[in-house]
Amino acid sequence: MKDTIVIGGGPAGLQAALTLGRMRRDVLLVDSGDYRNASVEHAHNFITNDGLAPSEIREQARKEVAAYPTVEQRSARVQSVAREGDGFVAYVDGETVHARTVILATGMRDTLPDVPGLADVWGVEAGQCPFCHGYEIADRTIAVHGVAAHTAMFVTLLRNLSDELVVLPDGDQIDDDTQKTFDDVGVRVVPGTIRSVDRAEGGVRIAAGDQEVLAAGLFVTPTFEQSAPFAEQLGLDMLPSGAIEIDVQGNTSVPGVYAAGDLAHVAELPMPRPSLLGAAAAGLVAGSTAVHDLLGG
Helix, strand or coil, X not given: CEEEEEECCCHHHHHHHHHHHCCCCCEEEXXXXXXXXXXXXXXXXXXXXXXXXXXXXXXXXXXXXXXXXXXXXXXXXXXXXEEECCEEEXXXXXXXXXXXXXEECCCEEXXXXXXXXXXXXXXXXXXXXHHHHCHHHCCCCEEEECCCCCHHHHHHHHCCCCCCEEEECCCCCCCHHHHHHHHHHXXXXXXXXXXXXXXXXXXXXXXXXXXXXXXXXXXXXXXXXXXXXXXXXXXXXXXXXXXXXXXCCCECCCCCEEECCCCEECCCCCCCCCCHHHXXXXXXXXXXXXXXXXXXX
């Protein structure tokens, strides 16, 4: 019987395992090797790690966690998790693992807009977070895809990085309030459906309607969903965003199950905020909550 099984080997899961390991808790960390930011070459806005590749950050974290003998790290895939008696049972590549608590840190899966060529530049020339990918393309042309409800806010943020902002509605209609925001901040709108996105020297080439835009970077808002079925299997309460509902301690609606990272958020937030540093912080919170709860078990 493990004290905790941590599912997910990103910063949230690794930090949770580290926190538990430092209190000599018997932990199994299972890492499937699937990462939301797999195509990202450099991570930013993470103090002490700014500019490192996410793979480098994970590798360093694995080495640090390996120093704690009560934590086992396993490259494997969890098929299912279920309540069993006072604890939980997980099936890990056909093996049965029993644990008193579970920390879910499996993240979200992005679905990109159906734009030809976008997947090829995703994570490098195209991204979704101005805090993570904006500074490096400051003072150059920055493009934004679509006109979803939050696009006006998005371009307002980017306006502080560049005077050359281009919005590509890609067939969406622009309402009057959004158009006024675009006019106020000096955004150029290029109408028409996006026909292709290609890597170009110093950035990305976007063919939209009968025009072509050369930009240093392209910001896109993908749709997202849980990357693993465990929330449904455990019957956890979910939020309208598609994320798991947690409280400020990382507790889910099922006692003994905690969630950390961008797969979960508190109800007061409208959606999860993807961030390596935020995920690590959430892993620390979930891990320390599990430690305290295990004291009473």
